[in-house]
Amino acid sequence: MSHVDSAIVRNLNSFARLSAGERECLAAMQSPTRHVTGGTELVREGQTSHQAFILHSGWACCYKLLADGGRQIISFPLPGDFIGLRSVLLRTADHSFSAFTDATVSEVPAQRVLAVFHDHPRLGAAILWAASRDAAMVAEHLVNIGRRSAIERMAHLFLELGQRLQLVGLAVATGFECPLNQYALADALGLTAIHVNRILRQLRERGLISVRSHQVVIQDLQGLKNLAGYDSNYLDHSHRAS
Amino acid sequence: MSHVDSAIVRNLNSFARLSAGERECLAAMQSPTRHVTGGTELVREGQTSHQAFILHSGWACCYKLLADGGRQIISFPLPGDFIGLRSVLLRTADHSFSAFTDATVSEVPAQRVLAVFHDHPRLGAAILWAASRDAAMVAEHLVNIGRRSAIERMAHLFLELGQRLQLVGLAVATGFECPLNQYALADALGLTAIHVNRILRQLRERGLISVRSHQVVIQDLQGLKNLAGYDSNYLDHSHRAS
């Protein structure tokens, strides 16, 4: 077990170094990990599940569907992230989420989460910190879609993904593997897949970034940051005194 | 005090009926209420404040500023809402917030919030519920801006504001007072003020809604809901068994 939950420990550790007892409690609150294939929908909007998930490996996406068939992706959970924490207290899940690639996940019943706040306050605080960071990311996505041009949005998304992946050891400064196709990018950025294609070409032609067969290569990191107006503070990078 | 904090009690009560002791604890965790004039910035993005606020009366807005002078409004807190709860655990505030009109607020130190989770679990859960609901609203705004046309966005925003204001007794089914000018609406919806003006005219000409001198009059509620594809589930409307 110590191997399979390393990503979540690593993630929460960046807020406060977890003790052995806290790591044990974290392990105990989860169901056994389970494999799901790419495309599997694990929670449907409106469902009354009252549980969260932890993503151990693979990519996932949280999204909402519209009546006209449209889709808006809210976030891309990465290994070590909680998923659907806020549905723990709400009557129904406010969004759906699916595994994007083959993935391994475990479930966390709502009751266990609430118990942790009482029994292991530091671990509880670490979980709340993760939830706060997720909320801050969604807010930044709102800024991204509301006030930036298509090419700026795209640059911003790749910068964020790269930085988050580095935190869990899945990216280097020069690039990372990225299973997202142009439809997924479009639904995340509020664009059409066709326009995403045009924008990716522009980024390539400007020598900033190139995307080929699920591989993102960052060619000019500073140029990208300048273009996107990227300020990574919202990702927190804690270590506070603890 | 029982009068001035009625909005927050009313708000949290919709999750779980608070006991006298819990209401007392809620009152005790706040600083004395304080008056601020419209336009006052209470938290600046990046600031290390480690406290939240409770809005008792008036309108406020949470927003982020961009390098080019642009602004994206994240949310409009209304009386009875917590503000900046997530900055309690993050190193720095991830967004700014200002009073939009003259308002009364009180401060809640981060330590007090964390203590409540341990000492009054039901009250703690109610606060987490409020935070979850806020996060769900931001996610819905993301959908709104990412996947809806300008007129749909506007309809959706007014429907949401109307419903939230009704919950705290500040609106009736046919309309409400709304101090937001067209610049604020634009910054909330990812549009320009000029286009907001045109969209408001369309809504008026279609007989759906009219906005005049800070007064929103809803003329065709069902028509608005159809236009916006409005589904209010994300606002929760609890009462769960408690």
Added chain:
DNA sequence: CGCTGGTTTGAAGGTCGTCAAGAAGGGTGG
């Protein structure tokens, strides 16, 4: 009375969506 902030309207242009169709992989079965 002039100033200021907010609203309203017009004209022109750019970004992005829509429609249509072709090209490039990757897997499957003959």
Added chain:
DNA sequence: CCACCCTTCTTGACGACCTTCAAACCAGCG
């Protein structure tokens, strides 16, 4: 091994939505 799919990517032409620039209008207020 090749034919045949399917998904994904790519490109072009055209049009709509929204922005930008410019200016007029109105109400409140010193």
